[in-house]
Amino acid sequence: MAIERTLSIIKPDATKRNLTGKINAKFEDAGLRIVAQKRIHLTKAQAGVFYAVHKERPFFDELTTFMASEPVVVQVLEGEDAISKNREVMGATNPADAAPGTVRAEFAESVGENSVHGSDAPETAAVEIAYFFSGLELVG
Numbered sequence: 510m511a512i513e514r515t516l517s518i519i520k521p522d523a524t525k526r527n528l529t530g531k532i533n534a535k536f537e538d539a540g541l542r543i544v545a546q547k548r549i550h551l552t553k554a555q556a557g558v559f560y561a562v563h564k565e566r567p568f569f570d571e572l573t574t575f576m577a578s579e580p581v582v583v584q585v586l587e588g589e590d591a592i593s594k595n596r597e598v599m600g601a602t603n604p605a606d607a608a609p610g611t612v613r614a615e616f617a618e619s620v621g622e623n624s625v626h627g628s629d630a631p632e633t634a635a636v637e638i639a640y641f642f643s644g645l646e647l648v649g
């Protein structure tokens with residue numbers, strides 16, 4: 510098992526409901542270390558660059574409008590197999606399919622407003638971390 514880093518976003522539906530601490534507790538309880546974190550308010554254009562891979566999807570406009578609607582918390586999680594571990598902690602994209610105890614099962618409101626984002630592979634994690642953080646901001 511390798512020590513990895515993954516990009517996590519606590520989304521507007523969760524920051525709005527004051528759930529940042531509860532979600533961070535789930536990450537930390539799973540052994541993930543928060544090595545960088547900041548609260549920012551994305552513009553719709555910035556959200557569009559982050560989610561460019563989805564730009565042809567029918568939900569792209571809804572997704573970018575939502576991500577710019579309220580502040581988000583962007584963070585880097587570090588640990589053994591951090592990418593897949595974080596995806597386990599988050600649960601399935603659609604909260605209706607998320608396993609009990611996962612972030613999305615407990616907190617997500619819908620497939621669109623699903624409380625958290627996590628990188629899906631090492632290559633995307635590297636690109637997504639670099640979108641929000643400089644090397645100096647990653648404090649392991």
Ligand code: CMP
Pocket residue numbers: 563568571572602620621622623625626627
């Ligand atoms: P995330 O892991 O951030 O990656 C892409 C996001 O698109 C996903 O979580 C969902 O929030 C969103 N998404 C996926 N499918 C739909 C959908 N059918 N309708 C609205 N949003 C969606």
